[in-house]
Amino acid sequence: MNNPHHLNPTSLKSRFTTRFLRALTKIRAQKPISSSSPTEIFRRYRRIKVAADKSMAYSVRSRRIWSRAMLWKLRSRSYRRQDPCSGRRSGKTSQAIMKKSSNENTTTRREDGVGFVEEADELRQLVPGGETMNLCNLLDETAHYIKCLTTQVQVMKKIADFYSF
Amino acid sequence: MSSRRWRESSRTNISEEQITQLLSTLRQLLPEIPHSHSHKASSAAKVLKQTCTYIKTLHREVDDLSDRLSQLLATIDADSAEAAIIRSLLI
Numbered sequence: 001m002n003n004p005h006h007l008n009p010t011s012l013k014s015r016f017t018t019r020f021l022r023a024l025t026k027i028r029a030q031k032p033i034s035s036s037s038p039t040e041i042f043r044r045y046r047r048i049k050v051a052a053d054k055s056m057a058y059s060v061r062s063r064r065i066w067s068r069a070m071l072w073k074l075r076s077r078s079y080r081r082q083d084p085c086s087g088r089r090s091g092k093t094s095q096a097i098m099k100k101s102s103n104e105n106t107t108t109r110r111e112d113g114v115g116f117v118e119e120a121d122e123l124r125q126l127v128p129g130g131e132t133m134n135l136c137n138l139l140d141e142t143a144h145y146i147k148c149l150t151t152q153v154q155v156m157k158k159i160a161d162f163y164s165f
Numbered sequence: 166m167s168s169r170r171w172r173e174s175s176r177t178n179i180s181e182e183q184i185t186q187l188l189s190t191l192r193q194l195l196p197e198i199p200h201s202h203s204h205k206a207s208s209a210a211k212v213l214k215q216t217c218t219y220i221k222t223l224h225r226e227v228d229d230l231s232d233r234l235s236q237l238l239a240t241i242d243a244d245s246a247e248a249a250i251i252r253s254l255l256i
Contacts, residue, residue, distance in 0.1 A: 017252065028238050044235040052227060119213035126220045139187035142216060146194050149223040156230040158254060163237045 012148065015059040017155050023051035024159075050074070056152050066141045069129025188212050195219055 027047050054074055060067035124130035127145050130138055188209055195215050
């Protein structure tokens with residue numbers, strides 16, 4: 001077991017892999033796989049996609065603004081599915097959270113004159129929680145988010161390739 | 166006291182140096198684009214635009230892989246010995 005290629009067992013990659021594999025097993029156990037109706041396949045696809053994001057967000061936990069935003073989104077999504085009335089409540093909570101974050105970062109819009117406000121806004125739409133970040137946070141969070149996304153893609157690709165043969 | 170300093174710095178503009186440094190970190194994460202004739206001194210706007218494109222590409226890859234996995238799901242059983250094999254390959 002002293003493989004020099006083994007990464008740190010508590011690395012992001014291994015945490016994500018363990019969680020994601022576990023989630024895949026659960027998804028497989030939920031419905032009979034023999035049914036291959038397009039609706040079933042689509043539902044499975046959605047569940048797998050959510051599982052991938054969930055596994056990544058839980059592996060990063062609340063150490064990052066983007067992971068906190070994603071965790072919050074995932075949790076409010078699952079509460080809404082259990083209780084249709086809670087949609088209104090979570091709407092109010094989201095405003096409260098957004099207001100709190102934007103008070104902490106007062107320079108969300110003040111950096112005009114640097115010539116890339118439009119591009120920065122587009123980036124804010126792509127990074128979870130980006131709407132509340134100032135420019136510095138946005139750039140920093142984006143770098144980490146990209147690293148996590150590439151890990152996610154890497155692991156999912158290896159799993160898919162492994163089971164394709 | 167540190168909160169006052171932090172509040173002061175948030176009122177003034179974020180230093181260009183900080184931004185340049187963060188942008189260069191980002192640039193290193195982006196895939197190389199051989200066909201573009203952009204030299205090392207690509208503008209901040211270009212780096213951000215490339216970053217947006219790259220993130221959208223990664224999102225699409227995750228979508229495609231989720232789709233692939235949803236079709237392969239019947240053969241995946243993480244509790245079996247294969248899981249151990251995968252884990253050793255991945256980790």
